[in-house]
Amino acid sequence: MLVHKFLIRIEEERGRLLHWAPLFMGSGIGLYFGLMTEPTVPVYVGLTALIVICAVIARIWPWGIGPLATAIGLMAFGVSLAGARAHYVAEPVLGFRxxxxxxxxxxxxxxxxxxxxxxxxxxxxxxxxxxxxxxxxxxxxxxxxxxxxxxxxxxxxxxxxxxxxxxxxxxxxxxxxxxxxxxxxxxxxxxxxxxxxxxxPPEPGVNLAVSRMRQAISAWVRGVLPGETGAFAAAITTGDRSAMGRPTIEALRASNLAHLLAISGLHMGLLTGFIFQATRMLLSLWQGVALRFPIKKLAACVAILSGGFYLALSGGNIATERAFIMVATMFVAILFDRRALSLRAVAMAAIIVMTLHPEALAEPGFQMSFAATTALVAVFGWLRDRTRDDRAWRAPKWARPALAVVISSFVAGLATAPFGAAHFNQVSHFGLLANLLSVPVMGALIMPLAVLAALLSPIGLGWLPLKLMGPAIDWIIGVARFVSSLDGATGQIPAPPDAVLPLVAVGGIFATLLKSRARWVSLVPFAIATLLWSQVTRPPVLISATGGLVGVMTKDGRALSKPRGESFAALSWLENDGDPADQETAFARTGFTGAKGKMRAALAGATLIHLTGRGAGDRVTDACASADLVVLSGKVTIPAPPGCVLLDRAGLAKTGAVALWPDTGRFIVETARAKSGDRLWTR
The missing domain is CATH 2.40.50 (OB fold (Dihydrolipoamide Acetyltransferase, E2P))
Structure with a gap:
């Protein structure tokens, strides 16, 4: 009975298989990246055969098991696609210092x-x-x-x-x-x-002409708008963030406004949307053109071309390419008289992006962009359907633009929050306020003025819109600094287990695509993800890949073995712990005892000694006499005593970073190399 109902449900969804395709294709890509060993040629041959068999079954039996065969085939295709991409981009990697x-x-x-x-x-x-x-x-x-x-x-x-x-x-x-x-x-x-x-000097030719033009425009923008204002303007027009000051970037991150710097879906959507509407309005004023030609489709073509130019000008990075694909897919839908903002268009964009760059699936930009876009399309689609009911409440016309900004900021923030917290270990408590105060300024003033500057620059008047853009940019930077300075502006979140984000993604897709009561199924993956994240346990001991830094967990947070050096590892550990402390603060915590060069930590009946500095290799015998484990930042110069567990630079070069779990006088060891597996990029 349950199997019969399940097949009936699948049959009902058969007409929307395109909506589900990114889920199955992405599952295959995720499976590839989760493998511990690189697939061999026979594996790929088997996957190819499986894809063909599934395609035949789906063709012969389009109902019943056909959709299931399609799902399995898409997963196999995702694994094969990611593997092909990994081999295609292979380049020599320096194997020594x-x-x-x-x-x-x-x-x-x-x-x-x-x-x-x-x-x-x-x-x-x-x-x-x-x-x-x-x-x-x-x-x-x-x-x-x-x-x-x-x-x-x-x-x-x-x-x-x-x-x-x-x-x-x-x-x-x-x-x-x-x-x-x-x-x-x-x-x-x-x-x-x-x-x-x-x-x-740069050689003449077209090979890097766009990059040089990008740099020249960036310098021109910063010349017209000096300081952080010009650096912000250059970042949103050409993608050049090299002039942005670290304090400003941190303020934007703490206020959840860092997405305004990245040329992504928001910028591409605002730019192409403005050009589409402006072109359509201008063509409608020309009566002969408006009556004889499909001006809506002409405007869509102009918007696609402008988006392509913006993509090239910004450097063509993956995030901007993804944004261009998303907006281009929606404008192409207009060319074919289809609804531009639909889940079908979002699914098509996701499939194209994953086909071109399957590795993007693991990146926060991809996850957050499609989470926000999918949620916005679904919510505003639901609101559109609700307003067709004469009995439904409608906001006054004067309040609708403001209400749309509030809803979009809330929905996008809610959809991206789990992914942002997982990748950046930080939650902005006042991010909604900051976005409500900044995003309308970005859409109504800054992006239109940027387009106007581009149009007027050939006749030497591009500086005027840039000057007008300055106060609006200063407003956004001021909002970022104000919001980030509020008490409790940010909260720290520990890194989740590997299964959490896939579960969140599956739950979000279920909530979006399933209908009526079946939508409650989405609560199951959400609940499992919440439980796993709430029960996460961080490693009691972490050792860097060089042996130069050790961190032990205490009741006050992770204590570090030195106040400076290997700052990237130190800050990454603390961020993954959900700990806002800096390295010097973590070093001052009670966790290590002893003098510089020989730091001692005791955990669960086991003793660890960290040897650093000149001559550390000569002090191994003395350290082994009173420790269960010795970590050495250099190479061992004398034989270690029997029974002494020793981690030196040479050994750590093979294992990578190490996590230790003390267990009644001994340590359970987990290495980065064992966790990463034998993959193309680890060899």
Whole structure:
């Protein structure tokens, strides 16, 4: 009986299989990234056969088991697609630590977490490194005196840098930078403290012409609007955030306004929507055109072209490409006389994005963009259907725009909150207030003025709209600083277990797509996700991949073994703990005893000693005499005593970061390498 009802329910949903396709396709992609070993050729052959069999079944029996076969086939396709993409982007990864001369061409300029200028180089040359081992693209942070170089896209430069392959997670199961770098083609990362020198100016040609134009526009915008105002304007017009100050960025993040900096769905939607409406209005004023041509479709074509130009101008990153695909899909729906804002259009956009960049599924931008878009389309679709009922309440016309802003901000914030909290370990308690005060200004003033500046710049009047844009930008920055300064503006959230976000996504899709009482099924994955997240337990001991930093959990939070150094790992651990403390505060906590260079921690009957500094390898025997585990930031120079458990730099280089769980005088060990598995990007 239950099976029969289940098949009937599937048959009812058969007409909306496109809406469900992203769920099954994304499940396959997620399954690929969750594997512990890389699939072999026979596995892909088997998946291909399964896809063909499922397609045949779906064709022969479009009812009953047909939709089930389609779902299974889409999952197999997702696994195969992600695997094909991972092999397609494969580039050499530097397999050792390199110090020496580096030459390359600048293809991107941004800033590191420490606010240093960071250059991405291609056409790389390394001294005495064979082409088979040489990374084709490297990313280098510039420290020290760098007054000899004014970086520009297309320049060929030389510098002396420390390089290594991209690092793995700072803790088992943490953010996998290795995987992200693999899909972006970055084979080495590092830094330099000596001046970088210009070898040759940008070469003429179209290869990097758009990037150079982007940089020139960014410089022009900052010249018209100095300071943080101009940096904000450059960020939203060209995607160049290199001039943004760290305090402003932190204020925007704490007030949940950081999305205004990223050229994503909001900017692309505001820009193309404004151009669509403006073009349609202008064409309607021309009577001969309005009566003879479909001006709505012409306006949609202009909007698509403007979105494509905005995509190229902003650097063509994945987030902007995703936003362009979303808006382009909706305008194409207009060309085919279909409803632009529909769940079908959102599903099509998700399928296209996952086909082009399956790795985007694991990124917060993808998850938050589609969560917000899906929720907004579903809620406003429901409201539209409700207003067709003559008995339904309708807001006064004068209040509808403001009410729409309130509803959209609330719905988008609610839909993206779990994903933002999981990825960034932070919740903005006054984010709704900040968005209500800022998003209307962004849509009504800033984006239209940006379009006007682009139209007037060829005749030398582009500066005028930019000047008018300045006060509006200052308003948004002021709102961010005010909201972020309020007591309790942000709350810290510990990192959730791996299963939480997939469960939240499934629950959201069920709530959106299922009808009537069946929608209550969505509460099941939501409840499981909430329970798992509420019961999360952070590792009592964390050890960095170099052995240079150890963190132990105490009743006051995680205590760190040193106040400075390895700050990325330290801050990542604290953020994942849901702990707002900085590294120095965490070091001052009661957790470690002893002098510098030999820190001791006792947990559950086990003793850990952390040796650092010069000559640490010579002190192993003494440390082993009074500890169950010794962590060493260098290499062992003398044989360790029998029975001494030792983690040194050489061993940690093979295992990656380590999490320890004390258990009656011993430690249960979990390594980052074991958690990540044997994948293309970990080899």
């Amino acid at each position: 390199y110090y020496g001369p580096v030459e390359g061409r600048i293809v991107n300029i941004d800033r590191s977490q420490s606010d240093a200028v960071r250059l991405t180089l291609d056409q790389v040359r390394l001294d005495d490194v064979s082409p088979a081992s040489r990374a084709t693209m490297v990313r280098v942070s510039l420290h020290g005196d760098q007054r000899f170089l004014d970086p520009a896209i297309g320049q060929r430069i030389a510098l002396t840098a420390h390089l290594s392959g991209p690092n793995g997670p700072v803790e088992p199961g943490g953010f996998d930078f290795q995987r992200m770098a693999w899909f972006r083609g970055i084979g080495a990362v590092g830094y330099t403290r000596v001046p970088a020198l210009l070898l040759s």
